[in-house]
Amino acid sequence: NQLSTLNYQYIQSNDFTEESIKNLANPTIDWLQKVMSCDPLYASLMMIGCHDRDTLEQIENSLESPIAKCLLYNTDILNDSYAKSKVMRLVRKKIDQAKIGKIYVEGSYDFLIPDLYAMCEHAFGMEVHGLLPPKCMYSKRWVDKGAKIVSTQRSPLVAPAENQLLNVYSDDKCKDWFRYLEWGNVYSIWDLTIISQSDADFDGDISLTSDNEYLVNAINPDLPIITYEKQKIKSQKINFDNLGSFDVKSFDSPIGGITNLASNLYAMKDLFPKDSKEYTEIEKRIRMLRFYQGQAIDHAKGAVYTPPNKYWSHRQKYIQITDDMTDEQKQEIQKQNEEIKFNNSICCDKKTYFFGYVYPKEMARLKHYKKKQGDLCRKNFGCKLKDLKQKQDKTVEEKQFLRNYYKYMPLFNSNCTMNNLARYVEDYEFKENKSSKYFDYSCLMSNKDREFKKNVCKQIQDVIHKFQRNYPILLKKIGHDRDWGVEDANTLGSDRESFFDGFFDYYKNELMNILSNEEELVDYIVYVYYEQCKSADKSLLWELYSDVVLNNVKNNSNHYYKIVESEDGQEFFGKKFVLQEVAK
Numbered sequence: 001n002q003l004s005t006l007n008y009q010y011i012q013s014n015d016f017t018e019e020s021i022k023n024l025a026n027p028t029i030d031w032l033q034k035v036m037s038c039d040p041l042y043a044s045l046m047m048i049g050c051h052d053r054d055t056l057e058q059i060e061n062s063l064e065s066p067i068a069k070c071l072l073y074n075t076d077i078l079n080d081s082y083a084k085s086k087v088m089r090l091v092r093k094k095i096d097q098a099k100i101g102k103i104y105v106e107g108s109y110d111f112l113i114p115d116l117y118a119m120c121e122h123a124f125g126m127e128v129h130g131l132l133p134p135k136c137m138y139s140k141r142w143v144d145k146g147a148k149i150v151s152t153q154r155s156p157l158v159a160p161a162e163n164q165l166l167n168v169y170s171d172d173k174c175k176d177w178f179r180y181l182e183w184g185n186v187y188s189i190w191d192l193t194i195i196s197q198s199d200a201d202f203d204g205d206i207s208l209t210s211d212n213e214y215l216v217n218a219i220n221p222d223l224p225i226i227t228y229e230k231q232k233i234k235s236q237k238i239n240f241d242n243l244g245s246f247d248v249k250s251f252d253s254p255i256g257g258i259t260n261l262a263s264n265l266y267a268m269k270d271l272f273p274k275d276s277k278e279y280t281e282i283e284k285r286i287r288m289l290r291f292y293q294g295q296a297i298d299h300a301k302g303a304v305y306t307p308p309n310k311y312w313s314h315r316q317k318y319i320q321i322t323d324d325m326t327d328e329q330k331q332e333i334q335k336q337n338e339e340i341k342f343n344n345s346i347c348c349d350k351k352t353y354f355f356g357y358v359y360p361k362e363m364a365r366l367k368h369y370k371k372k373q374g375d376l377c378r379k380n381f382g383c384k385l386k387d388l389k390q391k392q393d394k395t396v397e398e399k400q401f402l403r404n405y406y407k408y409m410p411l412f413n414s415n416c417t418m419n420n421l422a423r424y425v426e427d428y429e430f431k432e433n434k435s436s437k438y439f440d441y442s443c444l445m446s447n448k449d450r451e452f453k454k455n456v457c458k459q460i461q462d463v464i465h466k467f468q469r470n471y472p473i474l475l476k477k478i479g480h481d482r483d484w485g486v487e488d489a490n491t492l493g494s495d496r497e498s499f500f501d502g503f504f505d506y507y508k509n510e511l512m513n514i515l516s517n518e519e520e521l522v523d524y525i526v527y528v529y530y531e532q533c534k535s536a537d538k539s540l541l542w543e544l545y546s547d548v549v550l551n552n553v554k555n556n557s558n559h560y561y562k563i564v565e566s567e568d569g570q571e572f573f574g575k576k577f578v579l580q581e582v583a584k
Contacts, residue, residue, distance in 0.1 A: 002108045002141070003573060004208060006215070008101035008354070008418050009157040009259055012266045014218035016417045022424055024214040027573050028104045029428055035091050038433045040075040041563070041570055041579045043087055046094075047071055050563045050577065056584070059562075066546035073557040075579070079439040082538040088432060095430065099357045099422040106573060107150075107210030108141065112194070113184045114202050117177050131177060132188035136169035138178055139185050139209060143170040147211040151219055152185065154197040154207040156255055156297075158262040158289040161223040164193050165216060166209075185209055196225045199294060226290045233302040249300040254307065258293050261313060262286055263355065263418065264348035270416040278346050285312060313348050316340045353413040354422035365410045373405050386427070441530040443556045444549050445523045452527050459514045460528045467507055467540045468533075474503055508544050522548045559583050 016024065034042040047068035051059045056072075063069050067086050070077045077083045094102075118130030132138060142150055152164045166187075178186060185207060187193055194200050197207060210216075236242050265286050272279040285308075292308050299305040318340055319333045351359070356366040370385070377385040381398060385405070388398060406413045413419060442448040478499055515521040522545045529538055541549065559581050569576035 002106065003104045004107045004109055004210070005097075005102040005104055006208075006210075007155065008263060009155060010153045010163065010208070010215075011101045011103070011421065012263055012416065012418045013157060013160045014163055014215070014417075015160075015220060016214070016218045018415075018420050020214045020218060021417055021421050024105075024212070025098060025103050025421060025424060028098050029425065031104070031572065032091055032095055032098070033430055035087065036430055036432050038078045038084060038087070039570075040071075040078060040561075041577060042572070043078055044071060044075070044561060044563055044579055045572055045577070046090070047087070048563070050565075052564065056560055056582075066542060066550055069550050070553045071561075073553050073560050074443055075561060076439060076443065077553070079437040080441070081436070081439075082542065091430075095425060096357050099425045100354055101418060101421065103421075104573065105210045105212040105215060107208055107212065108183075109206045109208050110139070111184045112154075112200055112202050112205045112207055113181070113186045115186060115189050117173075118189045128189075130189050131171075131174050132169055132186065132190070134188055134190035135166055135193070136188050137166040137185055137193075137209075138170055138174050138181075139168065140178070140182055142168040142209065142211065143174075145211070149216060150209045150211045151215050152193065152197070152207050152209050154200055154205065156198065156259050156293055158259055158293055159226055159287050160220060161226050161287070162196055162198065162290065163219045164196055165219050165221040166193065192225045195227055198290070198297065199227070199230075226287055228291050228294070231295075231298065231303045233298070236302070246300050249302075253299075254296045254305065255293065258289055258296060258308070260351070260355070261308065261348060262289050264313070264350075264352050264412065265289075267352035267412050267414045267416040267419060268346055268348055270414045272346075277342070281342075282346055311340075311343045311347065315344050315347050315349055348412070350410065350412050352416065353409070353411045353419045356411050357422060362411060369408075369410055377401065441526055444526045444552055446519045446548075446552050446555070447523055450520070450523050450527075452524060456514060456524060457528050457532065460511065460524050461532055463507060463510050463514070464525075464528060464533050464536055464540060466510075468536055470503075471537065471539060474499075504540075504543050507540060511544070518545070518548060521545075522552070557584075 011021070011024075031042060031045075035046050047065060048059065048063060048071065051062070054062070060069055060072060063072070065086075067077065067083045070083070078087065115130040115132050118128050121128045121130070137150070137152070139150075147168050149165055149167055152166055153162070157163070197205075200207070265282050269279055269282040269286075272282070289308065292306070295303055295305045318337050321330050321333050325333070351362055356363045374385045377383065377388055380401065381388055383391075388394070388402065391398065394402070511521060511525070512518075515524060522541075525541050525545070526549075529536060529541060562580050562582050563577050564580050566576055566578040569578040
């Protein structure tokens with residue numbers, strides 16, 4: 001069952017209850033808790049994944065993390081403090097991602113495909129019928145599973161009507177004509193699904209489909225499709241100048257700002273009754289963002305972009321009434337001030353709460369605020385802020401403290417779906433496995449019986465100590481370390497990478513001056529780390545010689561581990577798996 005992550009756009013725009021959003025998140029939370037316990041199966045599922053049809057070589061080549069590659073051959077690597085710290089860091093990152101909507105569901109992002117049979121009917125002058133009825137789609141994965149209905153969503157998404165439900169359809173003709181389509185979502189020509197999804201087309205656009213019951217049940221399929229009259233863009237020749245112009249126009253795109261504004265509007269909407277004027281106006285603004293988003297997308301092609309009204313996100317100043325004004329002028333200004341008052345009451349002038357986990361600066365402000373309020377809570381009421389929230393019989397002072405806590409929070413805190421999700425995940429008691437099992441570090445060495453000379457060990461120990469003094473300074477200066485499987489390599493600046501490389505090259509030269517034989521050198525480094533520098537961070541070993549260490553682990557093992565489905569296995573998102581030991 002292929003898993004994909006949702007995002008906050010797909011979650012915030014649908015009708016989740018407080019209970020259903022928890023149910024949506026629970027499989028992800030349960031999995032992360034099991035990884036935190038260092039369960040070899042669940043750690044392998046996260047670090048390696050299930051590769052039923054792949055060879056050992058293909059599996060290893062698909063992995064970037066040397067820790068994951070070692071885990072493929074020896075699950076005891078999870079008992080090593082360094083490897084365990086990397087796994088825990090990855091889990092904590094995924095926990096933070098869950099707070100911003102990166103929840104795992106069974107589903108996949110696939111290319112949009114038109115009903116090609118209908119296209120052929122048109123091309124050959126036949127009456128066009130196609131193979132798919134309206135509100136239906138063909139996808140081999142869902143047909144094979146026997147799914148009846150799936151959600152389909154495409155980014156960027158701002159309005160509820162962009163979420164669609166489609167029936168999974170297949171008959172003998174579909175199975176015949178679409179038999180070579182292993183992947184992809186084939187859409188019917190007889191409905192407006194494509195238009196609803198930000199005017200998608202079939203030139204490489206992708207959408208997510210999922211049969212997750214909580215996601216499907218949260219979507220309202222009866223909402224009217226949002227569309228608008230498009231600007232006519234003059235035809236342009238494809239040449240170097242025009243292509244450069246398209247690129248320039250796509251820089252500093254307002255698309256992200258529009259989706260962020262949508263999030264803030266959803267958070268604001270939750271404060272008002274559904275039949276109120278404020279609620280109705282906010283819903284209207286969310287629908288209008290579909291228009292502004294479309295214009296922003298088309299701006300690079302030459303369309304004129306009109307931004308949303310500034311007063312949606314910036315408070316307006318009231319107009320002063322002066323004595324020299326006529327009664328008529330005063331009435332007009334009073335009327336305008338009433339409108340300003342209304343707009344200010346639904347103005348999204350600060351980000352919503354869960355964005356604290358999206359933007360580092362906002363998170364820093366939020367953490368500072370929470371710490372300050374937490375200290376105040378312990379001082380005034382003798383308990384943690386978390387315990388005060390859960391207390392049943394609060395005093396008047398305690399209730400007022402909590403009201404002020406939320407009121408003056410630097411991020412906008414309401415009970416909207418995404419804020420509820422963020423709070424649910426952050427309040428969950430994740431328990432890290434603190435127990436330390438014996439780790440036989442000889443699996444990292446090429447020769448377990450090697451005799452180690454004291455003078456060589458002392459020289460290597462000196463290099464490690466020197467590294468230990470300077471490495472924290474490097475991290476403080478240019479950010480946290482390169483962490484396999486955690487950082488996206490594409491987001492790392494080339495300057496930062498070269499700085500890292502230069503730093504580690506210096507220590508590599510220092511070590512090579514001690515021993516020129518790399519295989520022997522790595523054995524010495526491993527020995528010194530585990531016998532003489534037990535508390536030291538092992539980044540020097542893994543950054544410089546991860547390929548050598550991996551080769552040693554492989555050579556010291558006569559098997560590898562493969563994740564396979566089994567009725568006797570442990571459950572993982574609706575299926576059961578075991579970690580099977582396979583002879584090499």
